[in-house]
Amino acid sequence: MGPTKFFEYLGAPLKNSRWSWGAVRSDGGVFLRTWKDEVRTLGDDTHYLIFNEQPASKGKANLGCNERRRHIDSVIAGAPCFLVMCSAEDVDAHPRRIESFDEKNLIVGGEIVEVEGELWIKADGLASIDAVRTTSARKFGEIENVEVGEKFINRAELAKAGVHPPPVAGISGNKEDGADSIVLSGGYEDDEDLGETIIYTGQGGNESGKQVADQELTRGNKALAISFQRGLPIRVTRGAKHKSQWSPTEGYQYGGLYQVAACWHDRGKSGFKIWRFRLEQIGVSTTQAGDSQSAEPATLNSQGGTSNPSRRKTTTIRVVRDTALSKNLKQYYDYRCQVCDLRLEGPGGAYAEAAHIRPLGRPHNGPDTTDNILCLCPNHHWLFDVGAFGVADDLSLIGMEGNLVSLDGHDIDHEHLNYHRQCICRV
Ligand SMILES: [Zn+2]
Numbered sequence: 001m002g003p004t005k006f007f008e009y010l011g012a013p014l015k016n017s018r019w020s021w022g023a024v025r026s027d028g029g030v031f032l033r034t035w036k037d038e039v040r041t042l043g044d045d046t047h048y049l050i051f052n053e054q055p056a057s058k059g060k061a062n063l064g065c066n067e068r069r070r071h072i073d074s075v076i077a078g079a080p081c082f083l084v085m086c087s088a089e090d091v092d093a094h095p096r097r098i099e100s101f102d103e104k105n106l107i108v109g110g111e112i113v114e115v116e117g118e119l120w121i122k123a124d125g126l127a128s129i130d131a132v133r134t135t136s137a138r139k140f141g142e143i144e145n146v147e148v149g150e151k152f153i154n155r156a157e158l159a160k161a162g163v164h165p166p167p168v169a170g171i172s173g174n175k176e177d178g179a180d181s182i183v184l185s186g187g188y189e190d191d192e193d194l195g196e197t198i199i200y201t202g203q204g205g206n207e208s209g210k211q212v213a214d215q216e217l218t219r220g221n222k223a224l225a226i227s228f229q230r231g232l233p234i235r236v237t238r239g240a241k242h243k244s245q246w247s248p249t250e251g252y253q254y255g256g257l258y259q260v261a262a263c264w265h266d267r268g269k270s271g272f273k274i275w276r277f278r279l280e281q282i283g284v285s286t287t288q289a290g291d292s293q294s295a296e297p298a299t300l301n302s303q304g305g306t307s308n309p310s311r312r313k314t315t316t317i318r319v320v321r322d323t324a325l326s327k328n329l330k331q332y333y334d335y336r337c338q339v340c341d342l343r344l345e346g347p348g349g350a351y352a353e354a355a356h357i358r359p360l361g362r363p364h365n366g367p368d369t370t371d372n373i374l375c376l377c378p379n380h381h382w383l384f385d386v387g388a389f390g391v392a393d394d395l396s397l398i399g400m401e402g403n404l405v406s407l408d409g410h411d412i413d414h415e416h417l418n419y420h421r422q423c424i425c426r427v
Helices: 003-009 059-076 129-134 155-160 219-230 324-332 378-385 414-423
Strands: 022-024 030-035 039-042 045-051 081-088 098-101 105-115 118-128 171-174 178-184 197-201 233-239 252-267 273-281 344-346 349-351 353-356 373-376
Touching: 003 081, 003 098, 022 059, 030 045, 030 059, 030 105, 039 118, 045 059, 045 081, 045 105, 059 105, 059 155, 081 118, 105 129, 118 129, 155 252, 171 219, 178 197, 178 219, 219 252, 219 273, 219 349, 233 273, 324 353, 324 373, 353 378, 373 378
Parallel strands: 030 081, 178 233
Antiparallel strands: 022 030, 039 045, 045 118, 081 098, 081 105, 105 118, 171 178, 197 273, 233 252, 252 273, 344 349, 353 373
8 A cells, every 4th residue: 555545544635645744634633744764762752753844945845844834733733643654765865755654553643842943743652553543533522621601712722622623624523423513603604593503504615605606415514414313412613703692702612512403405595505404502511422433343242331331411302322332233233223124324324223122221220232232223213112012032023023133243131131021011
């Protein structure tokens, strides 16, 4: 694999395969190309060179250099950073050419220090490529120590606090994880802000506040559609340029958690197709884990969950539990219902629900482990929860024709099936 393909594989494609020295992933993570030999010990720690002034920079070198400055600004503002370690064909050549690079591990970037005009980043250990690819830095829900109403001077401060990691984009999210945060900054003529309800216009086709082309259900719009489907909480921040009585007079203000209550497309004021999202404020602040930490490939481990899941108080319209564990199980079943084999395909991708056999929380106190979870379509999830059918030990259905489909590797605990038959099932 060449370096260009490698950055794509990491989920952070290079902006330009000739002059880019690194790239930013959609969750804000920054990947920097660094040279193995440009290393030094500062204090007790290993540091790698990430920036020095290019002698007589011009042309491509200058483009790469300017982009590197922006990447470093993001890291200083709090973005996670990973180093792609390269060896040069000839260390004295200028510019250098990559001979080889580490395809198995990345170095986690830590503190950045300046030494005589050069910037050096501390090596904070190794991260395997697989871990980096499947672990996004995305955080859903409230950020610790950030209160609703808190103000930030600029986007860099907002990113540093972890409220909204991308330095420029208005939507923080991607087509795998969904969206975790948006910033309203007056960029879209069709936005409406009623405080607790916001009609938010998706991204794209916009030039200095005017809609000039159709929007598509891609990138941030797709991320919001996924958040809608999964019931994920979204942090909302208003900027001073956003025309609303709830906007701050300067800088940015965190407005709390919202949920996408509806997602549709429409003709905007300019006549172009726009994607719209109705965001409704979540009454009680809640922290909900996203499913972005899920481990690929889909394998199951009934020990992988927790037998004492924390229950979170929330007044959301619809919270669909989607932990790493439940997402893993759904992927394992390719989002097919274990009762009817139905596979639902929405604009945000395939959809299924994780149904707990012995329910979580009082008085049942079921564990959040895969041996207590089924992958069901919404209809069968509801019917199962209200006890309209049960499952016998031989996996035949009670109160309904047929058998529960169970794939090898998904060991269902018969005690939980028995508990459901005794306490929940009404047939
Ligand atoms: Zn079904």
